[in-house]
Amino acid sequence: MQRALRFLLLLFCFTLTIACQRQEKIQKEMPVVKENTNRYSQKVSTLLSQMTLEEKVGQMTQFNGFWDATGPVPKEEDNNWKYDLLAEGKVGSVLNVSGAENVCKMQEVAVNSRLGIPLIFGLDVIHGHKTLSPIPLAESCSWNLELIEKASANAAKEAAARGINWTFAPMVDISRDARWGRVMEGAGEDTFLGCAIAKARVRGFQGNDLSAPHTIASCAKHFAGYGFAEAGRDYNTVDVGTSTLYNVILPPFKACVEADVQTVMNSFNVLNGVAATGDEFLQQEILKGKWDFEGFIISDWGSGKEMIDHGFAEDLEHVAILSANAGSDMDMESYAYTRHLKTAVENGHVKMAVIDEAVGRILTVKEKLGLFDDPFKYCDVAREKEIVNHPSFREDALEIAKESIVLLKNDKKRLPLTKKQQNIAVIGALADDKTSPLGSWRIGSDDGTAVSVLEGLDKLGINYKYAKGATLNTNDPNFIFEIKVNEDDRSEFDAAIDLAKNSEVVIMVLGEHGFQSGEGRSRTRLDLPGVQQELLEKVFEVNPNIVLVTMSGRPLVLDWADKNIPAILHTWQLGSETGNAIASTLFGDNNPSGKLTMTFPRSVGQVPIYYNVYNTGRPGPLTDVVFWSHYIDEENSPLYPFGHGLSYSEFSYSNTQVNSTNQEKIKVSATVTNTSKTGGKEIVQLYIRDKVGRVVRPIKELKGFDKIFLNPGESKEVVFYLTEKELGYFDNNGKFLVEPGDFDVFISGSSTPQDIKSFTIFSDEVSP
Numbered sequence: 154m155q156r157a158l159r160f161l162l163l164l165f166c167f168t169l170t171i172a173c174q175r176q177e178k179i180q181k182e183m184p185v186v187k188e189n190t191n192r193y194s195q196k197v198s199t200l201l202s203q204m205t206l207e208e209k210v211g212q213m214t215q216f217n218g219f220w221d222a223t224g225p226v227p228k229e230e231d232n233n234w235k236y237d238l239l240a241e242g243k244v245g246s247v248l249n250v251s252g253a254e255n256v257c258k259m260q261e262v263a264v265n266s267r268l269g270i271p272l273i274f275g276l277d278v279i280h281g282h283k284t285l286s287p288i289p290l291a292e293s294c295s296w297n298l299e300l301i302e303k304a305s306a307n308a309a310k311e312a313a314a315r316g317i318n319w320t321f322a323p324m325v326d327i328s329r330d331a332r333w334g335r336v337m338e339g340a341g342e343d344t345f346l347g348c349a350i351a352k353a354r355v356r357g358f359q360g361n362d363l364s365a366p367h368t369i370a371s372c373a374k375h376f377a378g379y380g381f382a383e384a385g386r387d388y389n390t391v392d393v394g395t396s397t398l399y400n401v402i403l404p405p406f407k408a409c410v411e412a413d414v415q416t417v418m419n420s421f422n423v424l425n426g427v428a429a430t431g432d433e434f435l436q437q438e439i440l441k442g443k444w445d446f447e448g449f450i451i452s453d454w455g456s457g458k459e460m461i462d463h464g465f466a467e468d469l470e471h472v473a474i475l476s477a478n479a480g481s482d483m484d485m486e487s488y489a490y491t492r493h494l495k496t497a498v499e500n501g502h503v504k505m506a507v508i509d510e511a512v513g514r515i516l517t518v519k520e521k522l523g524l525f526d527d528p529f530k531y532c533d534v535a536r537e538k539e540i541v542n543h544p545s546f547r548e549d550a551l552e553i554a555k556e557s558i559v560l561l562k563n564d565k566k567r568l569p570l571t572k573k574q575q576n577i578a579v580i581g582a583l584a585d586d587k588t589s590p591l592g593s594w595r596i597g598s599d600d601g602t603a604v605s606v607l608e609g610l611d612k613l614g615i616n617y618k619y620a621k622g623a624t625l626n627t628n629d630p631n632f633i634f635e636i637k638v639n640e641d642d643r644s645e646f647d648a649a650i651d652l653a654k655n656s657e658v659v660i661m662v663l664g665e666h667g668f669q670s671g672e673g674r675s676r677t678r679l680d681l682p683g684v685q686q687e688l689l690e691k692v693f694e695v696n697p698n699i700v701l702v703t704m705s706g707r708p709l710v711l712d713w714a715d716k717n718i719p720a721i722l723h724t725w726q727l728g729s730e731t732g733n734a735i736a737s738t739l740f741g742d743n744n745p746s747g748k749l750t751m752t753f754p755r756s757v758g759q760v761p762i763y764y765n766v767y768n769t770g771r772p773g774p775l776t777d778v779v780f781w782s783h784y785i786d787e788e789n790s791p792l793y794p795f796g797h798g799l800s801y802s803e804f805s806y807s808n809t810q811v812n813s814t815n816q817e818k819i820k821v822s823a824t825v826t827n828t829s830k831t832g833g834k835e836i837v838q839l840y841i842r843d844k845v846g847r848v849v850r851p852i853k854e855l856k857g858f859d860k861i862f863l864n865p866g867e868s869k870e871v872v873f874y875l876t877e878k879e880l881g882y883f884d885n886n887g888k889f890l891v892e893p894g895d896f897d898v899f900i901s902g903s904s905t906p907q908d909i910k911s912f913t914i915f916s917d918e919v920s921p
């Protein structure tokens with residue numbers, strides 16, 4: 154008896170200690186919420202005063218599309234409880250429901266609830282909806298902000314016509330690791346270009362008037378550090394230094410805030426040991442504090458719940474407490490808020506002010522979208538019919554596809570081919586593929602809607618013979634399943650080799666399947682998947698006159714091809730108009746002008762590889778001893794550097810000049826001349842090097858670019874101005890500073906330096 158009593162006493166003390174520890178922990182975690190009574194509109198303030206706690210928590214909840222909406226009953230028994238919550242006005246948003254009619258039916262349920270607060274409908278509209286532009290990484294290679302903005306605006310128009318009013322884009326994660334499958338979704342490795350593209354995309358989606366029926370709210374993601382997953386493995390740990398965080402990772406998010414992005418998505422990863430979804434420093438201190446972001450933060454899919462696996466939260470209740478207090482306003486598919494937030498508030502673990510703050514932000518975005526005036530404004534079936542798949546979207550998709558192509562190599566002007574060229578062989582499964590070139594992240598689009606390369610050639614009236622050569626995948630491509638690459642099917646090799654033998658020129662279309670990149674699709678090898686490399690070498694043995702067209706969602710290792718193949722055209726995945734863009738480029742109707750926004754390595758062992766590296770203390774090269782920063786089996790340099798891309802025109806750079814008499818605005822200019830007989834576009838790039846810093850600076854950093862057109866023989870002076878913004882950087886405390894001292898600068902057609910000039914910033918003439 155006594156033993157039992159002692160045991161019960163011990164158990165009581167133990168439980169009490171745990172409870173006290175959690176209380177203590179939670180108290181430390183309680184954020185300071187800014188009190189600002191006039192912050193919201195009359196409408197939002199009134200709603201806030203009328204809502205029950207449960208209704209508020211409901212607004213902070215987003216569910217995946219759980220009700221078909223085409224029928225009166227939820228499809229799965231299991232979803233009844235979600236439907237009930239919707240009918241009671243306790244759901245703020247749904248994702249993955251589209252189509253004007255479906256959206257309308259679901260919205261009807263929401264607006265018939267007690268307070269009639271409309272839902273916001275979210276979807277991943279990443280590079281188009283039905284009509285697809287090139288994958289975002291490809292688009293970034295156009296360096297054409299106007300076209301990128303237009304592509305996003307078209308995506309918004311099409312998605313809005315199908316009932317969507319919120320896209321989970323742009324992804325603005327900088328990444329230097331081609332193994333990571335999601336590099337296809339971003340703008341590459343550079344922060345300066347990444348900021349410019351991020352702004353263009355936000356402007357495109359949101360337009361000037363968010364309440365217009367053709368604009369949608371955008372979402373900068375993933376906050377923060379997701380692109381630095383260790384070893385390029387998706388969802389892996391992120392551990393980066395403060396200099397990288399402040400100077401590389403955060404600026405594109407800040408750029409989005411400056412462009413008035415309405416929402417930000419936090420991230421699956423831990424950043425320096427703290428789960429991003431529960432990271433108070435990132436969300437409260439930086440985003441909502443320092444940057445004054447006024448929109449709301451959504452978690453990533455189940456990222457709240459994943460904090461338990463990370464070892465950051467004890468259970469789902471703890472998840473709710475940590476995420477809400479850290480500033481994660483809406484929970485996507487963790488069910489943490491809907492199940493535990495009310496109790497957490499009642500128990501004093503989350504202040505009511507935190508809830509009001511989150512709900513105020515969410516309602517304000519709904520108000521800006523005009524949903525309170527007309528909850529059904531995105532549900533017009535007639536407009537849907539008229540707008541979706543509009544031919545003008547195709548035209549625009551073709552224009553940006555043409556500018557996204559990067560000519561990597563063109564020995565002896567092998568390209569363009571003339572239309573009179575006889576005996577053309579086309580080899581490769583991807584040439585005859587109408588789905589793969591659509592790329593990854595294309596929820597809403599339909600398989601088989603891309604113009605294939607063969608169709609593009611047909612349209613140009615090109616005579617060719619085709620052989621598949623190698624099969625790329627054996628199973629049906631699907632968004633969520635693994636792509637199985639056929640590793641040993643050589644059954645169609647012979648036919649391809651025979652065809653090549655009897656042809657004058659061979660166009661080989663090789664690369665990754667569209668679903669070999671994207672979320673959950675990291676690779677350890679960056680070569681041509683399956684037996685394609687072997688096929689390439691076998692064809693080369695019988696006919697070296699090959700034009701190689703590569704498709705992929707990431708940089709590839711093309712070292713063998715670079716050594717042996719005269720012409721390589723990298724086309725990424727160009728979306729709906731792929732075949733037309735590629736055919737017109739191969740035959741000279743389009744002059745390629747894209748430049749790489751991610752470095753192409755020589756070997757996967759060089760990854761992560763990027764252009765704006767630090768110098769190290771032993772940059773070398775040394776010829777006699779090994780003690781310098783290098784590999785013993787590979788060069789340090791990449792195969793194709795950031796900024797590289799050829800054209801059918803040729804451009805020369807001369808007369809670089811620096812005028813630094815005005816220290817607030819340093820003028821740098823160069824003359825660019827088209828020395829060829831073909832008119833063409835050139836992306837003129839400016840790089841600086843801050844020679845000495847309290848925190849060391851990279852050996853070169855992009856700080857300006859301009860895309861110009863030059864007629865044959867024409868010259869243009871291209872002028873850039875460097876201000877504090879371009880010359881400064883963030884120290885390890887996140888303080889922005891411009892340090893006096895010497896700078897190098899060069900203007901070039903790639904990140905490879907030429908004609909380096911210098912200037913000095915004097916201490917007494919710059920602001921700190």
Ligand code: NOJ
Nearest residue numbers: 248277321374453454672
């Ligand atoms: C998970 C992805 O990481 C995120 O980018 C996406 O928006 C959500 N799923 C919703 O589909």
